[in-house]
Amino acid sequence: xxxxxxxxxxxxxxxxxxxxxxxxxxxxxxxxxxxxxDGTLDPRIYTDEDLYRLEQERVFGRxxxxxxxxxxxxxxxxxxxxxxxxxxxxxxxxxxxxxRVFLNQCPHRGxxxxxxxxxxxxxxxxxxxxxxxxxxxxxxxxxxxxxAFCSDFNKSEWGPTHARVETYKGLVFANxxxxxxxxxxxxxxxxxxxxxxxxRTPAGTEVIGGMQKWIIPCNWKFAAExxxxxxxxxxxxxxxxxxxxxxxEGMELSDAKIPTxxxxxxxxxxxxxxxxxVGEPGMLLAIMGPKVTEYLxxxxxxxxxxxxxxxxxxxxxxxxxxxxxxxxxSFLPGINTVRTWQPRGPHETEIWAFTVVDxxxxxxxxxxxxxxxxxxxxxxxxxxxxxxxxxxxxxxVLRGHQARKRRFNxxxxxxRSGVGNKDFPGxxxxxxxxxxxxxxxxxxxxxxxxxxxxxLGP
Amino acid sequence: MIDxxxxxxxxxxxISLEALSLQHEVEQFYYRExxxxxxxxxxxxxxxxxxxxxxxxxxxTNRTRRxxxxxxxxxxNEFAHFDDDLTMMRGRQRKLMSDVGWSENPASRTRHIxxxxxxEEELSASELSVVSSFIVYRNRLERQVxxxxxxxxxxxxxAENELGFKIAKRTIHIDQSTILSNNLSLFF
Numbered sequence: 001x002x003x004x005x006x007x008x009x010x011x012x013x014x015x016x017x018x019x020x021x022x023x024x025x026x027x028x029x030x031x032x033x034x035x036x037x038d039g040t041l042d043p044r045i046y047t048d049e050d051l052y053r054l055e056q057e058r059v060f061g062r063x064x065x066x067x068x069x070x071x072x073x074x075x076x077x078x079x080x081x082x083x084x085x086x087x088x089x090x091x092x093x094x095x096x097x098x099x100r101v102f103l104n105q106c107p108h109r110g111x112x113x114x115x116x117x118x119x120x121x122x123x124x125x126x127x128x129x130x131x132x133x134x135x136x137x138x139x140x141x142x143x144x145x146x147x148a149f150c151s152d153f154n155k156s157e158w159g160p161t162h163a164r165v166e167t168y169k170g171l172v173f174a175n176x177x178x179x180x181x182x183x184x185x186x187x188x189x190x191x192x193x194x195x196x197x198x199x200r201t202p203a204g205t206e207v208i209g210g211m212q213k214w215i216i217p218c219n220w221k222f223a224a225e226x227x228x229x230x231x232x233x234x235x236x237x238x239x240x241x242x243x244x245x246x247x248x249e250g251m252e253l254s255d256a257k258i259p260t261x262x263x264x265x266x267x268x269x270x271x272x273x274x275x276x277x278v279g280e281p282g283m284l285l286a287i288m289g290p291k292v293t294e295y296l297x298x299x300x301x302x303x304x305x306x307x308x309x310x311x312x313x314x315x316x317x318x319x320x321x322x323x324x325x326x327x328x329x330s331f332l333p334g335i336n337t338v339r340t341w342q343p344r345g346p347h348e349t350e351i352w353a354f355t356v357v358d359x360x361x362x363x364x365x366x367x368x369x370x371x372x373x374x375x376x377x378x379x380x381x382x383x384x385x386x387x388x389x390x391x392x393x394x395x396x397v398l399r400g401h402q403a404r405k406r407r408f409n410x411x412x413x414x415x416r417s418g419v420g421n422k423d424f425p426g427x428x429x430x431x432x433x434x435x436x437x438x439x440x441x442x443x444x445x446x447x448x449x450x451x452x453x454x455x456l457g458p
Numbered sequence: 459m460i461d462x463x464x465x466x467x468x469x470x471x472x473i474s475l476e477a478l479s480l481q482h483e484v485e486q487f488y489y490r491e492x493x494x495x496x497x498x499x500x501x502x503x504x505x506x507x508x509x510x511x512x513x514x515x516x517x518x519t520n521r522t523r524r525x526x527x528x529x530x531x532x533x534x535n536e537f538a539h540f541d542d543d544l545t546m547m548r549g550r551q552r553k554l555m556s557d558v559g560w561s562e563n564p565a566s567r568t569r570h571i572x573x574x575x576x577x578e579e580e581l582s583a584s585e586l587s588v589v590s591s592f593i594v595y596r597n598r599l600e601r602q603v604x605x606x607x608x609x610x611x612x613x614x615x616x617a618e619n620e621l622g623f624k625i626a627k628r629t630i631h632i633d634q635s636t637i638l639s640n641n642l643s644l645f646f
Binding site for chain 2: 115119120208209211213214216217237238240241242244245246247249253353354370371373374375378379384385386388389391392393
């Protein structure tokens, strides 16, 4: 579903020459921020203004960024405004059903072309001077063009900057960099684990309408890392009260069985990671309730998913899976909340969250997904409320010089992951682990220090 | 829809003692309800929710004027900030009262200011539909401040309790599209 024939203006995501110019952070400095062997991480990656600016260019200018789901924009002219890093973009369904993504900025004087969250449009007109763009992001009308502009003014040169757009099983991603690998190459061996949410049925998934947005005053990497690699917080103390909120009345927290068996996966390339429990449904039950738990583990749909995914483990046994596709696409297969962590400076993140469901799930199951994900994973969610609490406090503590000077411990599971698990391919370790976090930060460092896809690519 | 009903209510210019007394009663209910929340008497507040409560806060979006009517608020089958029945609200209560409910332990300081109270319609002998506006100030931990404003569309039901009513339905239209806070761990 990539852009069609019209002339597009694609960037090189990050200019290799720029990597030499900046004195504040040399490549050597950046490489020192993570020591995988010692298992330590320099907390300035969460706070430094210069690193943040470099990150906008080198990471968000070159990585595949999640924009939404195909069913957010089902009909020609349907559009959604969103962001790639701090850059506002418009995602538009074309008349030929393909998707286009272009910068939400009028190249004339820089005004935002579209100021709504979404809808259906025939064209987009800049509210400053009236330059108008078609659905494909081509400049089609300039008021007083012949009277006011020079004869060499060429509308085809003055459309907004375009991004590449590709989809993976319903999820829509975009990338500014013409040299970046395809989305599929970029996702690497993580697709196997993405399919637990996206490919349980040949019907695929559809979105439950509505994008919830809220802000957390913390660096985006806390959120991305947690969904990539941190089952530890869920199985220990962070979410105990969330579990309590989901227990049937009369049942005590001490009666709830917190699972202990499970695995974590670190993608062989790309910084993606995931983890999950196997077998024990207690926590899933507390999050999604009996109806969804039954749908996932013991229903006709579960049997079909078993056939479709090729194993009972993948279809019925994985519980409370968490996952991040580097850098900012995170989701929870089974629970089905999906979100992009939108960076807003080193100290703030906007969360843009939505829920997907199997397109052929019974209506009552879809409704239960809607109710349970907004009860648990949302701004008011009984699980997610407490995530915000942790990350905000870390960010606040990191104002301190001493606090920033002490490297963080990221040692869990060091040297204990490997290929060879009979059920789960790729590099696998115990569920409580920071191997995937080390993978995420390794990819961040590589993108921050390697100018060319020739070395960086998969 | 609301506009039409409200115009009708205003036209009536009903200042009978009965109407004034009902208005007073409803306002007193809201003030006392606010106090329960702001003084952290949460168990008493949750007891005000009737068995069939729908506690609902749709998401508000930015739309062109042309599409605003149709699309501004997320619909019943779409995502929302809250869409709870009593069981779900009781779960929230357990979280709120829990020693390990970190987002409200230590607790937020809140102030609910409720005003512009309009009894829209007497739905039956025991039910009123009431519109009100709120400002909720929250201060939390060392220096977090959040201010939320919005409208509440309630169905209040006569009840044999100290405050005279229970809340049968509450729809909250919050005046933010992006929620400008790290969580909604409070109630409106």
